Amino acid sequence: MASPLKDPQIAKKLVENLQGDLRSLSAEGKRKYPHVKEASEQIQLKLRTICTKSEDVMSGLVPASAEIIQPFVMGCDTKNQKIVHLCLTAVQRLISHEAISVTAADNIIGMLWNLMEAGLEELKLLQTAIILITTNSVVQHDSLAKALVLCFRLHFTKDSTTINTAAATIKHLVSCVFERVVTEDKVPIPGSTTSEVNLEELKAHSKTPPHSLRPCAGDAYLLFQDLCQLVNADQPFWLIGMTEMTRTFGLELLEAVLTSFPQIFLQHQEFSFQLKEKVCPLVIKLFSPSLKYRQGMPPPPSPTPVERPFFPIVMRLLRIVCALIKHYYCLLVTECEIFLSLLVKFLDSEKPNWQRCLALEVLHKLSVQPDLLRSFTQSYDMKLHSTKIFRDIVNGVGTYIQSQFMNSATSTASTGNKAPDTHGTPPALVGGLPVGGGVTPQAAFMYRGVWIPIVFTVPAGQARPTYLEMLDKVEPPAIADGYGLSLAFYCLLEVVKSVRILVQGEPETESQTQKSSVKRNISAEERVLDEELINSSWCGMLAALSLLLDASTDESATEAVLKSMKMFGELCGELEMTIPRDAFITALCKASLPPHYTLTILNSTTAAAQSPGSQPKGDHSRSSSQDLASMATESVERSQVVAVGTPLPTASLPVGAHQGPVMLTAKNIQCMRSLLSVAHCNGGVLGTAWHLVLTTLQHLVWILGLKPSSGGSLKASQQISDSSNAVITTAVMADLPVLASMLSRLFESSQYLDDVALHHLIDALCKLSCESMELAYTNREPSLFAVAKLLETGLVNLHRVEVLWRPVTNHLLEVCQHPHQGMRCWGAEAVTTMVKAALSHKYPTELHENVKLQSMILGPLQELSDIPQSDIRQKQLECVLQVLHNNGDKLLHGWPLILGVIGALNNDQGEKLIQTAFQSLQLVVTDFLPIIPCVYLQDCVEVAAKFGLQNRELNISLTAIGLLWNISDFFYQNRQRIESELNASQKTTKADDIPPFDALWMGLYIKQGQLCVDQRPAVRKSAGQTLFSTISAHGGLLQTGTWKKVVWQVLFPLLENVQKLSSTASNVKDEAATGNILIHHSRDTAEKQWAETCVLSLAGVARTFNAKRKILQTIGDFPRAWSLLLEYIETNAMCSNAEVSLAALKSFQEILQMSSETKDKSDELLTLMKPPSEVVMSRSEDVNKVLPRTTSGEDSDLDLSLWTAAWKVWLNIGANATKPPPSSPGGKPPDRGVYVPSQAFLTALVQTFPPLFEHIKTRFVAADLQKLSSVLRTALCVPVHGDASPFIIPSFPDVTTTPLQEASLTAMDVLIKAVQSGPESMQSMYPDIFDQLLTFVEFGVRVPKFGQIEAKAFGAVKGPQIFTKVDWVTMNFVPFAEKSVDMVVNLYIVAAKHPVVIQARVLQKIIQTFRLPLSYKYACPSPSTWVLVIHSLLTVLGVGLPVARKQGAAFQDMWAELAKTLEEFLFPKQPSPTTLSMEDFQRDETIDCKVVQMIRDDILPYSSSIPSDFVKQIMKLLNRGSIHSTSSDSFIDTDSSKKLREEFAKTCFETLLQFSFINKSRSEEGGITKMAVMSLLQRCQEVVRKHVDDERLSGKCPLPRPRLAEMASVLKAITTLLRSLKQAQPGNVDKAVWKLVLQLYPCLVDCTTSPSPSVCKALRDALHEYSDLLSPPTPTITNGTT
Secondary structure, three states, rough: OOOOOOOHHHHHHHHHHHHHHHHHHHHHHOOHHHHHHHHHHHHHHHHHHHHOOOOOOHHHHHOOOOOOOHHHHHHHOOHHHHHHHHHHHHHHHHHHHHOOOHHHHHHHHHHHHHHHHHHOHHHHHHHHHHHHHHHOOOOOOHHHHHHHHHHHHHOOOHHHHHHHHHHHHHHHHHHHHHHHHHHHHHHHOOOOOOOOOOOOOOOHOOOOOOOOOOOOHHHHHHHHHHHHHHOOOOOOOOOOOOHHHHHHHHHHHHHHHHOHHHHHHHHHHHHHHHHHHHHHHHHHHHHHHHHHHHOOOOOOOOOOOOOOOOHHHHHHHHHHHHHHHHHHHOOOOHHHHOOOOOOOOOOOOOOOOOHHHHHHHHHHHHOOHHHHHHHHHHHOOOOOOOOOOOHHHHHHHHHHHHHHHHHHHHHHHOOOOOOOOOOOOOOOEEEEOOOOOOOOOOEEEOOOOOOEOOOOOOOOOOOOOOOOHHHOOOOOOOOOOOOOHHHHHHHHHHHHHHHHHHHOOOOHHHHOHHHHHHOOOOOOOHHHHHHHHHOOOOHHHHHHHHHHHHHHHOHHHHHHHHHHHHHHHHHHOOOOHHHHHHHHHHHHHHHHHOOOHHHHHHHHHHHOOOOOHHHHHHHHHHOOOOOHHHHHHHHHHOOEEEEEEEEOOOOOOOOOOOOOOOOOHHHHHHHHHHHHHHHHOOOOHHHHHHHHHHHHHHHHHHHOOEEEEEHOEEEEEOOOOOOOOOOEEEHHHHOHHHHHHHHHHHHHHHHHHHHHHHEEEEEHHHHHHHHHHHHOOOOOOOOOOOHHHHHHHHHHHHHHHHHHHHHHHHHHHHHHOOOOOOHHHHHHHHHHHHHHHHHHOOOOHHHHHHHHHHHHHOOOOOHHHOOOHHHHHHHEEEEEEEEHHHHHHHHHOOHHHHHHEEEHHOOOOHHHHHHHHHHHHHHHHHHHHHHOOHHHHHHHHHHHHHHEEEEEEEEHHHHHHHHHHHHHHHHHOOOOHHHHHHHOOOOOOOOOOOHHHHHHHHHHHHHHHHHOOOOOHHHHHHHHHHHHHHHHHHHHEEEEHHHHHHHHHHHHHHHHHHHHHHHHHOOOOOOOHHHHOOOOOHHHHHHHHHHHHHHHHHHHHHHHHOHHHHHHOOOOOHHHHHHHHHHHHHHHHHOOOOOHHHHHHHHHHHHHHOOOOOOOOHHHHHEEEEEOHHHHOOEOOOOHHHOOOOOOHHHHHHHHHHHEEEEEEEHHHHHOOOOOOOOOOOOOOOOOOOOOOHHHHHHHHHHHHHHHHHHHHHOHHHHHHHHHHHHHHHHHOEEEEOOOHHHHHHOOOOOOOHHHHHHHHHHHHHHHHHHHHOOOOOOOHHHHHHHHHHHHHOOOOOOOOOOOOOEOOOOOOOOOOOOOOOOOEEEOOHHHHHHHHHHHHHHHHHOOOOHHHHOHHHHHHHHHHHHHHHHHHHHOOOHHHHHHHHHHHHHHHHHHHHHHHHEEEEEEHHHHHOOOOOOOOOOOOOOOOOOOOHHHHHHHHHHHHHHHHHHHHHHHHHHHOHHHHHHHHHHHHHHHHHOOOOOOOOOOOOOOOOOOOOOHHHHHHHHHHOOOOOOOOOOOHHHHHHHHHHHHHHHHHHHHHHHHHHHHHOOOOOOOHHHHHHHHHHHHHHHHHHHHHHHHHHOOOHHHHHHHHHHHHHHHHHHHOOHHHHHHHHHHHHOOOHHHHHOOOOOOOOOEOO
């Protein structure tokens, strides 16, 4: 056959490997087996021929494969182990490459058979067989059978390894045979039809398959047939050569095939026939010993003894039965009935325990498959004359569970040995808790002294059998204690879940709580099936589950049982099957209460509740004749006691009948939760069981001590009353909120009940409540359960309020009148809660439209007024507040009542009532003003002000002020409607009266003004803010005449009162007034508190003047008001209180923003809030329409007089505030307590100047500038107190200007801009401005002093210091001075050519001032200062030098100052710091070079127009810098090596040369430079000689690198100088210069011994330059001189 391996590389590799194998085989057989050698060589030749014939090697290998393998077959015949191993490996390689034909495969199998019989390489044989059969389908039919028989034969050898390997091989090969069928079935046969199956042919066994099967299916058919034959101990037909076979192995193979390939048996009738005719009879036959055997019975009088069941056989048979039922039920309905009946019989107590457990494991596997259970019910239980299989399964499992508890003791007694069934001894328990060991007790069941553990857990919906998987066991295993019971327990749970799935369908979510309330539409057939499922199982299920619930000692097991009972009850209710439903609910109720309750309460209740048809359930529940004491004792042993309480007394029983304590166990609580869940999910189908459920819950709630809370829900009471002896453990305390929540959800679900069911529920609750009221009359504590749940039921059923309102509220009103306080308060709570909820509910018709319904709902609230108790009245008032809050917009008919309740309150009533009433007022003002008639708005203002002035509650006063703001906002928003209604309501007005709408506003302002001078600081502050916010926001609505009243009746009286009261306030801390409240030190005295009020008032008035200037200027006496305001500002600015003085300046700034051209933001806000034009009329907003505009001249004169007054006030404040304090007597500095203005004050003062200057700049003269400069200088000198310095002075590295400095610079900037753009008269101020700025620059280096105050200088870049003993600290002026430098430069660039600037010698002053930091250089406080200054100097010189050259007379003194400055900068006295990095040093050197470049470019080219002395000084500087020298003469100097200004020296030297000998003719510059060049040569000679001397002295120690660098630099300078001298015209070079050059030559020759490469290289270059000077040059005559 064609191989799928088409890759020629693979084929080539295969041939190479085969060639190698053949060569190895030939070598091995060379001596003993020459025929093998000969055959190997022939095949090698054959392979080479195949490879040369065709490129497709595989196509040539397969046909010749029979011939190719012949040497390997011959090799295996030798029986030589080495040759055999070699041959098998080669054959495996051929097989794995699919390079064999059918003939070759047959030969291989024959070869393997021979080796098997010889017992050689058995594992290798199995490996070869697997590869041969699984690689492809070459091996079929008889060859396949032979290969299988070979493996079977090897399975029964004596070697265990071979046996196990052969077993695995057989299982794999059998699976492979059937997988071939699956693959074959996927390939359709074209043009063929399914042939008819001949049953007669199938019955007649033969070694040939049926003709209807395809080849692979035929092989599988024959294999399966022979497996059945072998298991049945018959001879096989197809597997010829089998010598032995075990039944267990055969059963395993059958089960594996049946489990893995059901599709083959279902698809092919031939295989189905095998199932029916072979497998099922075989299984039934092999079950025979298990059916006949009875454990513990005497053998029957039979001639043949009964065969004992054999565990391996039975276990494997049950596995096959499980597979048959699971996969082939549709084919084997009758047979499965037999199997299932056998399984149930296996559960009999006479059977061995292992057999019963095996049957349970099978049933467990079946129970997790709902479809199978449905099929069982349909096929058997629903048939008339069929076995009720499903019922028998449930009853059988239940009987097994009962037998575990019932016959344990008897079997132990009868046999004298340990019982074969699972039971044991429980751990020691006291009160349900394990004693000793500290280990959690094992989950178990305990009943009548028998303790059986739960030994394993199984996940839901899964079966995990244990003994069915023990395929390696021969003897029956020892069954673990409790295994059978645990298995039966899980089996029952799975049956319940499967039934639930069959009835309800697969649940979408974990909890299907609401499903039962919705009736599903199912067909009649489905309903019959569902009912049959319930009827067949509920009796046995209830009996078994009740027993398990009673016996359970484990919480999770109990939960599982409860869940199943709940689930079953739900199914019964959904199917309307009342008898099983009531039976399961009764069982849950009994399990929830202690045993005593079970016998008294429930029996009397259920007798009336149950129908006669429900009596059969008694057969499946616990016997009521059990002894009470034993029941209680055993229940305590089974579960921990979590609560001990008194039973609930009932009116039907005499007093004292239930006084003994009762105990609730954890299991009772668990059952209660399940009962709640059932009632919640199935309330619609409970029917007559409601009364039983409610009674049970009421008693449980009483025992647990749960009390009602808001909304009717229950919660654990904080303290147990004296009359009860309840003890609740910590364990159950955490569960109480959950139980209460479940109770609430139960009654919330009543909204899904129909009206009839709802009335049944309400009637039951009212009945329980009446019983509680009767008990309360006898002074016994009543149960509030019914009242609480009546409320809860009412709240969730408001959508049908007409149905329940009357019965519920009438009963609750009766409860409200009860003398028992607890019950009365709860009744009131229930009534008010119901009213609030009913008003808030959404009805189809809006409530305010349904007057009748609204009256019905408000009726109970009104009736509460007739009850005199104060607690009821308080609840009523609180209810009114909440009704306002929630439903005020709909209470059209309830406003008289609401307003009456609020108005009835006054200060004489308690604080709590005041608070409640005020909350109502808040709600009215906040939400309901629009629906209150406008004539009452003034009353609202009065009431709100009254609450503000009351002194009982500060918070209420503050909130009332907020209400006044809300009222004012409402006035504005609704001004049109209010004004029209007020005008309509006022019939007549007097001539001098203001309009009613303005009167409304005036009343509001006057009330707010009264609150502004309240004795409480918080009230004053809040009222002041509100007053001015109201005026700012809404003052535009007032007419002009009203504004005059506002100014003189509200604003200035306020300032006067505040100033008067603040001046008389105490400055002593009042401990009695503040009590234990912590108050900040800035507010701890009345004086300080009034200072805050003063600040607020003055700021508000100033803001009002600013925003309303246009309006106020029209009132006639505005100048008087303006002067009065300035007077208040000046007085407060000079106040010693820093807060007040600073605020006065802020107010000053506020009024300075007033301008006829610009508007404040508040004015813009007013513009946005303007009323419509038709409403404006004569309002003050539209002043332009009302007042004729004055001429611009008059207006400006008036403004200038106002601003001049303001300028005078500013100067007064500035002069007085910045005056240094006088010295103490004796010339000592002022003491620490002296008044020094704060930085914030000074900053505000300076910041006030720019806006003020805008108004007065037209009259600003030089005298004003002098005064301004004096104020600025003095203000900047003011130090900071040491304690405050860390908060004001910027810290390193964020060194910036302080706000005061920034403000000063801003003031100067404003002044500069005005001068620049102003007339010529203003530009004369340039010199004064420069003086001021240069003074600022000096501050950066020389810190100024403030009077005689001793202050410590602040390190500019050294970071903040801790000032412990320093009283005063000066400012950090470095950033300020640097910004001043920038301003000087910028201003000079603009004004350099101005005559005033030239005449005032400003450039000289600049250089003189800049010289200070430049001379300090590295000694500057900040390195950035001198860097900035030198760059600035270069910029200034770039602008000023051209001017200086033109105007030489005015700059005569400037040149000397410039020369000193440059010298002190380029050669500073202070050396560079040792910490200076290389990058910084190079940066500084670059700056020095820039200075030299400036000299080269801007000074030396113009030497003719510059004083010669200055030029000489410059040449000296260049000469000094042209050769860099070392800073140290020591031999070892590692630090200065980096600090050589080589580039600077180079630049100086190049500059010297540029202006000396490069010129083509003699010049003045050349003459000037001659002396410099000679001194340069002399200096070079000195350096060279010193170098030679030091080198001799140093011996072998090399000189330091700086000395070598200096020497190299000198040599380079000599080289450059010589080149320049030779290039210059001979007449330009003096003979003295040449003489010095020649004198230098011997010194240079002495240097030739230097070991330094750099010195030698520079020396060589210098000596080369002497080549032209070895003979003196010819003298030339120029101008008569040589």
